[in-house]
């Protein structure tokens with residue numbers, strides 16, 4: 001059975017960014033933004049689940065983020081992931097892609113033998129497309145970017161069609177390998193109603209701790225780590241100490257890139273010439289463009 | 297200390313890609329500011345054919361790494377060889393095109409060298425940076441890496457104060473390409489490093505699909521957005537483009553609607569263009585769209601909504617219904633010439 005890891009991320013929904021999500025100094029008020037499952041990570045999960053359906057595999061989804069990122073891990077369980085892990089620690093905050101891939105790669109190493117790591121090409125909050133390749137480098141395994149189609153998987157050799165600059169390419173690679181997936185690769189499945197019914201109760205330790213046992217409708221025995229673990233409903237949380245990480249390589253401290261400044265996007269108010277939407281107006285514009293040698 | 301500015305020269309075994317020439321042009325400017333040298337690093341199996349073109353951007357040095365295993369791009373052997381050369385010659389800056397290749401290669405190299413990398417920069421500058429803290433520390437002459445972030449809603453300036461080289465990628469079409477001049481620099485042949493473990497991935501088949509549209513090279517672009525309304529109406533955009541001798545562009549919304557192929561998409565996740573004339577029809581002017589066309593010399597906006605953001609960046613505007621305005625433009629143009 002193949003062991004597959006999928007990297008997922010919870011991201012602010014930059015599609016629906018509105019004025020009230022911007023602070024006065026031009027920075028983004030993350031708290032005011034709804035969060036979503038990073039779109040291309042759903043494609044990565046789908047790629048893993050398709051292999052599971054066809055060849056048999058154990059699929060583990062990993063995310064690094066704040067405690068609230070447990071949401072995307074539940075989404076993975078709803079779709080068919082077997083195991084999910086949340087990498088969370090104050091020490092991980094402020095990480096750039098290098099520090100992020102360090103933590104993720106150490107978590108993957110802790111899982112033991114892994115055959116394939118799938119990652120979405122990029123996350124919509126940064127669009128960097130760096131964490132996939134950097135995680136592959138830290139694991140010292142090859143990478144295949146922009147998978148379009150899985151051609152074959154035979155024992156420990158995978159054949160993949162992928163996009164390259166000005167074309168496509170079929171490559172063959174010995175496992176283990178990290179593969180990045182795009183929105184063109186596949187169509188992600190919907191959550192299964194049956195799985196939602198089971199896994200909506202899945203929780204992390206932090207979430208258990210937040211529950212007020214004095215609420216009358218709460219049965220405290222059902223909200224212990226042990227109870228949930230036995231039921232297969234405990235979402236594992238790994239931090240700095242669980243992974244025995246070097247704090248100087250995590251989070252802000254471990255990030256070589258620093259944000260010097262942030263500017264809000266200001267649209268320049270240029271001098272604009274206005275033309276009427278009449279034949280006369282349009283003709284005047286065309287005439288002007290020809291005069292200026294812009295067209296003609 | 298060396299302050300060399302390196303540009304990774306991307307090629308398809310026949311010619312150097314435009315993005316590398318754009319980066320050489322930009323790299324020349326940075327190297328001049330730093331009073332240092334501009335260098336190209338070429339990996340391949342027969343690099344000589346690229347020398348003249350690379351030197352044509354006043355490139356002081358070419359680092360050439362040749363081996364038959366380096367003929368086509370593969371992330372592992374390419375990473376090993378760039379890392380090896382970087383350790384040997386200590387560049388101050390390395391720039392990559394943000395092509396599919398560059399975006400796969402640069403992160404791997406940065407990870408191996410443990411240095412910072414900023415993707416998709418839209419502007420590069422040299423400047424000083426003061427690290428805040430109880431004892432502020434000043435770093436002189438850093439590479440200021442400027443890029444849109446958060447889906448284009450903000451512009452961030454990133455620096456890599458400590459861990460060098462400073463690395464950045466830049467998308468095709470963003471930097472201006474200089475004219476090629478006659479110039480002869482120095483070639484330094486670097487011994488290739490070919491390790492068995494880097495060759496676990498093999499290329500079975502390569503199928504070239506040249507993009508049919510050349511938006512980056514077009515001097516006139518007529519672009520349609522959601523306001524065009526239908527696939528049928530999109531023919532108006534195509535007709536105006538044809539009459540003016542331009543290319544067809546589109547917003548992502550128009551692409552998503554299925555009115556036109558993705559190759560025509562302008563913007564943050566499409567192509568970056570800087571034509572002489574950009575005619576935006578029924579496009580609202582989202583930050584993501586503007587990111588791809590704001591550098592156009594002249595912008596004409598046709599929109600029903602006088603308050604649309606595209607109107608704020610337009611040099612010429614017509615407030616009106618494009619289905620009426622465009623046919624009039626075609627007619628007016630045909631009458632004038």
Ligand SMILES: Cc1cc2nc3c(=O)[nH]c(=O)nc-3n(C[C@H](O)[C@H](O)[C@H](O)COP(=O)(O)OP(=O)(O)OC[C@H]3O[C@@H](n4cnc5c(N)ncnc54)[C@H](O)[C@@H]3O)c2cc1C
Nearest residue numbers: 521522523547548549563564565566578579580585600618
């Ligand atoms: C991560 C990310 C990346 C993105 N990348 C890109 C990108 O690369 N390129 C891109 O374009 N978008 C991109 N987008 C999408 C972008 O946010 C906008 O949704 C998109 O650009 C809107 O397209 P539009 O202007 O055509 O549509 P709309 O915003 O719907 O605007 C339509 C306009 O048409 C006008 N109109 C309507 N009818 C008429 C008429 N009859 N005559 C004249 N005017 C009319 C309206 O007044 C309106 O201004 C991206 C978004 C995200 C989140």
